[in-house]
Amino acid sequence: MSKPLSLPSPFDYDLYMPLTIVNGQEYHPPRKTAELLATLLANGTPEDIANAEKIVPGLLECQDTDPDSPHYGAFPSGKETPVEALNIVEFCLFALIPMIMDHEALLSPETAQKLRESIRLALGNVRRIDVHHKYTNVAIKDITNTCMGGELLGDPEIAQRGYDKLKSWMAFTDRSGGNYEYNSIPYTPLAIHVLSTLTRRVKDADTRIRASVALSRMALGAYLHAHTPTHRWAGPHGRAYHFAVIGRGNHGHTKEKETESLRDWLDTGRVPPWLDGLLDNPTWSDQVVETTGRDEGIYTSVFKDANYSFGVASRNMFNQDIVYIAWQSNVYTVHYRMPGEELAGVLYTRYVLDDNWLGDFSPGADRGSSGMIPDMGHFQGVQDENRAIALYIPRNLNGIERHHSAKAVIALPHWNPDTDKIWIDDFEVTTLPSLHDHNATVVLETGDIMIAIRPFTLTSLCMAPWPHGGKEQLRIADKDGTMTIELYNYRNAAKTFWELSWPGAFFQGWPQCGFYSEIANRNDYEDGAAFAAVVSSGQFRDESSPPATYSGSDTETRPWLVDYSRDGRTLGLKVDLFDWFRAPERYTHAGKVPMPMLDSRYAHQSRSGRIQISDVTLITKKDAAAWLYVSPDGQTIAAAYHGPTPSHLELVHRNFRVSLKSLECGTVVWAGGQVSVDAIGLTSEPAIAGSSLKP
Template sequence: MTPAKTQFSLPDDFNPETLMVAKVTEFGVFHEVRRAAHLAADLVANGAPADLDLAEQILAQVLDRQEHDPADPHHGNFYWMREDEFVEDLNAVEFVLEALIPMMIRHAARLTPALQERLLAAIKLGLMEVARLDVLVAYTNIAALGVLNTCLGGELLQTPEIATRGFGKLLAWIDYTNRSGHPLEYNSPTYTAVTLRSLKLLTDLTADAPTRQAARALTARLGLSAALHIHSGTGRWAGPHGRAYQPTIVCETAPEVERLRAWLTDGTLPRWLASFVDRPMASFSIQETAERSRGIALTTHQTPTFALGVASQSFHPQANVLMLHYARPNAPRPGVLYSRYLLDDKWFGDAYHATDRTKMLNLPDEGRFLGVQEVNRAIGLYAQIGADHFASAKGVLIWTGRDEIDEIWVGEECITELPHRLDVDQAVVVARR
């Protein structure tokens, strides 16, 4: 007799009234539609009778949040939050289909025929929106999701022209990356993860051998870069970062080396990259190029105790164009130094992030940056860009853990009180324990 399947353990923030996971921010309680789609897919994969019953209810809620008005310019897309009244984030369709299409390929037979029919219709409608949006391959993580959904969606719907379009986008993305050396969203702890997850699903589920081979090749290319940027002394993903969020920047999340080890274990990354992830401590430099037409280059120098990274120029307000990670023995997390250009004395808690409905994820860089690095030395220049009216503008170097600063010297003077006004030609030395 086959033992009964254990019921899936729901997350603590699951709301049984809304049938979605609740997200609490300083602006209220929200429910992400994409998270609901992924939770439903997990329930279907687990397959216990109670899980399947709940999954059907959740999926009904997800499908009710698809835009069904043919007159709407984003017909077929999804609302980002249950509370939304229209499509606010155009990427929602990609993140929802990322859950629904693999679920249908793997476990469609576990769902009732009526729901299967409704899901297939929703997927077809969503893929029409994906085709209309046709994001540039430079938009790395969304292009990756688009490739995944279009290739697998075409196979699921038995519509070869859709799958062929997805394969063409994959080849265009690879060609773009080969010309530039690295995706535009270069060396991003957040978005490289989205990209590699998409390529893993595509590799696992596509029935097309050329698609699978191309996805594997691109995975190895991106994975090698990620592995080389893991700093052995801290376990962190060394900068510069094309895009990243505040919890990652200040090391509030788990060390990224753990994520890469998990990718090696589950097959997201090829096993031969293990020797790069867990390598002996050494001193070396990595130089790569990203968007060729913009002249973006990135340099990272690593030693056993620190990793310094600088980008040649900025391209996105979420970028970390100048970044230092350094080991702090017996401390819960490493030290971090990074730069920003800020207008009107903005600080943490001032920038609203619409996708996550919070002001706690970003401190956007508001300036134009030019940088150059030679081994452990770097020069960074900031200039004002994109604002006509402001009261103040400043370049900022930010250290995590101000209370851990030992001494600040300006010239030959030790500074004991802050703030301290500097002359233009004065040199500053900051000592950390």
């Protein structure tokens, strides 16, 4: 028999709720309380059950039960706070609904009934706030809670809302390819966990299959970002907290070595077993491109080499103007091997105002200040394998707020001064901080790689002289053990920037700030100076129209074009300094950079009606989302059709063929010499030649 669980510390025995203490202030969080309640009942000893009964009143006191309140049915972040984080209700429901499904009989009838009433009230709140599909992890919780909650309460109207929202979320996501909250740590793992729960618990058969298809596609995107040489989940990350960015310490639903979590999910059945080849047998190198916000021009790109992964987003995720989402994007990320070290090195970027760094910002009263370094810039980027261009403009630099510095920062938190080196062209930097003219190539020798950084134009918004009298805009420094390359737009007295206010009478475009970058393996060159010379030998183009006062007309543009060419390869990006979000031009030597739904060595997604990888072909109707995966060893194949309109499906291999006359949504998997089909709307038995249907 299980032993009783100890109550967490700190714990308030008067209110019988767990405590969170932030800056000396006590908070009683309903989310943690609901999760503790579910954990106690799952353990199920008499003492656990008694503790659960005592916890319920405090939890229910937190819920807004005022019918006239705009947040009727919601839960706050803490008993002491107003309802502010509108997603807390989803976390509470995701703990309570499975708990009642599994363990209701352990509770007294009175307590069980109160919890059912609370669930119904909370589901009403969920229906009214109706979270948008762009907020991926919470939209998935809405779907899952509503499907399961409606079935639990025996309310077909509630359940049907969940079934329908899954269809609409899939249709929204299929406009792009991947989920909008792109490649997020920890929120993609959380969304995978929630979807997996839905596939196991929902009673509606069609919803189970749709959820399984959605789970397979989301998990496929995640496992394509697995980089086993560094044990990391490769970037870029739409959202990530600082400890996940630097890869030190377990975070959310992933371990410090994220690939270990990906392995655990396979072992526990959370994700389809056919994904195992992406951990066991991948071939380096591979570039994975996934579109996640087609209407806004958002896609992610990652290049994976044997020694490093290099991920760049086309732009930052900007779906919500809220501090712990809008400022959480990690648009440029490198993970690399470090000799003699078990954990990987990391490089990331930020645009920083007022020199704010880790510990200077808290997104809420009940949260600490160690979770994130806010990115206070808007980003545009483009990548071609080991080369990338990164451009930033500041946000909140305007005529309202006062700021004393503004800069892009390239940060290496695991810099080792004993083994790593910094070069400015052919000069080795040995003393920090160090100031330089920005018309130079910086090379970092770190771990098993070299990283070259070559700044483009850095608009000076009036730089104050440094102590030696110069006004250099490139500074290399050591900040609390993190080596930083800082590209300044402004450093002077705190002031407003009327000329950057839009709407405004003086606006002539955003300040320019950006750089070209390239990665090489450390043994490719004698030293950083040699690599810098090679990079500098290429052709840089950095052109912009002269400043002019903007009237706001759609016909007015102020283009800024940057590109780099060497050895037959070109990479370029053209943006509008008047309208940063006007569709930019991205190109390589091969032409315009496309925005595929999903493209990699091992998987493709499109609406073309025909997808081919090596000698495997998937054929469906056109203009509907479908994808194909072939494992690195070629011994496992997975294909899916998302619907929603019926289609034929043919999966053709040199040794076998699977034909479905019609399906609405589903998957076909060939593994171990057998075929499995899980689909909605089959009008006949699958026709299989050269293989057999798995029993």
